[in-house]
Amino acid sequence: xxxxxxxxxxxxxxxxxxxxxxxxxxxxxxxxxxxxxxxxxxxxxxxxxxxxxxxxxxxxxxxxxxxxxxxxxxxxxxxxxxxxxxxxxxxxxxxxxxxxxxxxxxxxxxxxxxxxxxxxxxxxxxxxxxxxxxxxxxxxxxxxxxxxxxxxxxxxxxxxxxxxxxxxxxxxxxxxxxxxxxxxxxxxxxxxxxxxxxxxxxxxxxxxxxxxxxxxxxxxxxxxxxxxxxxxxxxxxxxxxxxx
Numbered sequence: 001x002x003x004x005x006x007x008x009x010x011x012x013x014x015x016x017x018x019x020x021x022x023x024x025x026x027x028x029x030x031x032x033x034x035x036x037x038x039x040x041x042x043x044x045x046x047x048x049x050x051x052x053x054x055x056x057x058x059x060x061x062x063x064x065x066x067x068x069x070x071x072x073x074x075x076x077x078x079x080x081x082x083x084x085x086x087x088x089x090x091x092x093x094x095x096x097x098x099x100x101x102x103x104x105x106x107x108x109x110x111x112x113x114x115x116x117x118x119x120x121x122x123x124x125x126x127x128x129x130x131x132x133x134x135x136x137x138x139x140x141x142x143x144x145x146x147x148x149x150x151x152x153x154x155x156x157x158x159x160x161x162x163x164x165x166x167x168x169x170x171x172x173x174x175x176x177x178x179x180x181x182x183x184x185x186x187x188x189x190x191x192x193x194x195x196x197x198x199x200x201x202x203x204x205x206x207x208x209x210x211x212x213x214x215x216x217x218x219x220x221x222x223x224x225x226x227x228x229x230x231x232x233x234x235x236x237x238x239x240x241x242x243x244x
Contacts, residue, residue: 004042006183007175008066011043018103021135022049024213024226025100028133032098034079035059037125039087039118040105044071044080051078059092061085088117095127101134107187110170112194119202126231132204135226138211138218139189144171192218195227204229 004011025046029036034056038047041060048071051058057079062068068082075082087101088109099122109115122132144164151161156177163172174184192209199206207230208215211222218225 004062004064004185005066008043008064008070011067011070012045015043015045015103018045020213021102022046025102025133026050026053028098028100028131028228029054029056029058032056032096032131035081035096037061037092037096037099039090039099039101039122040103040108041071041082042067042103042105044075044082046100046102047071047080048075048078051075051080055079057081059083061087061090063087088114088121090118090121090125092125095125095130097127097130099125099130099132101132104136104187106134107136107189108185110186110188112190112198115190115194115198116201119198119204123202123204123231128231128233130231131207131228132230133226133228135213135224136190136195138222138225139191140223141166192225195225199229202229203232205232 026049029050035058036050036056037059039061041047041062042064044060047058047060050056058081060071060080060082062082062084063086065084068084071080072082106115106118109118126132147162148164149161151159153159158175158177160176161174163174165172169189171187171189172184173187175182196206207228209218210216210226211218212224213226216222
């Protein structure tokens with residue numbers, strides 16, 4: 001999203017605490033043919049590691065020119081192709097075996113309709129048996145209430161304030177450094193049922209929902225939702241058959 005331009009220069013500092021997902025997405029990439037496609041690639045935090053560790057070609061798509069510029073500089077010499085675009089308009093030259101959307105990027109889409117567009121585009125862009133993997137936080141009303149309006153200090157003098165907006169299923173996050181406010185953005189959270197519905201309407205099938213990046217069972221105590229959906233194989237009569 002273009003509003004991420006404001007965070008491009010120090011995004012990796014903000015995201016430094018999120019490292020556990022990289023091995024997960026690399027593992028998925030190792031099992032797929034190239035190219036691997038990452039939606040909302042940002043500064044290339046995950047895509048660069050996939051390209052480096054697997055040697056496979058990666059296509060990264062993002063709406064922020066400045067984030068892509070950072071990724072392009074960091075990815076020098078790697079097989080990472082960066083494209084500016086909106087994931088709701090995803091269009092690939094040929095079907096692929098793996099599309100990923102890490103680090104809660106799906107929460108930047110404000111409506112169910114927006115997410116449905118992404119899922120339908122993903123389904124069209126996947127080869128039969130191909131996977132779509134993404135992760136989002138599991139929303140906790142009690143945690144959101146406890147953090148509402150409170151300033152949270154980060155490394156290097158940085159801080160953030162979260163505002164909970166229950167009526168819109170939205171969290172507004174304002175970021176700053178020292179006494180300066182550096183920008184703000186919003187996240188629109190979804191329930192497990194909504195993701196199940198998106199998988200269904202796109203004609204995909206659930207492979208797995210986990211509570212973490214080590215395939216932990218998803219339960220009431222989980223703070224992360226790690227999803228993998230598959231595109232079923234067509235049959236000779238035009239129907240589909242499960243990929244399992």
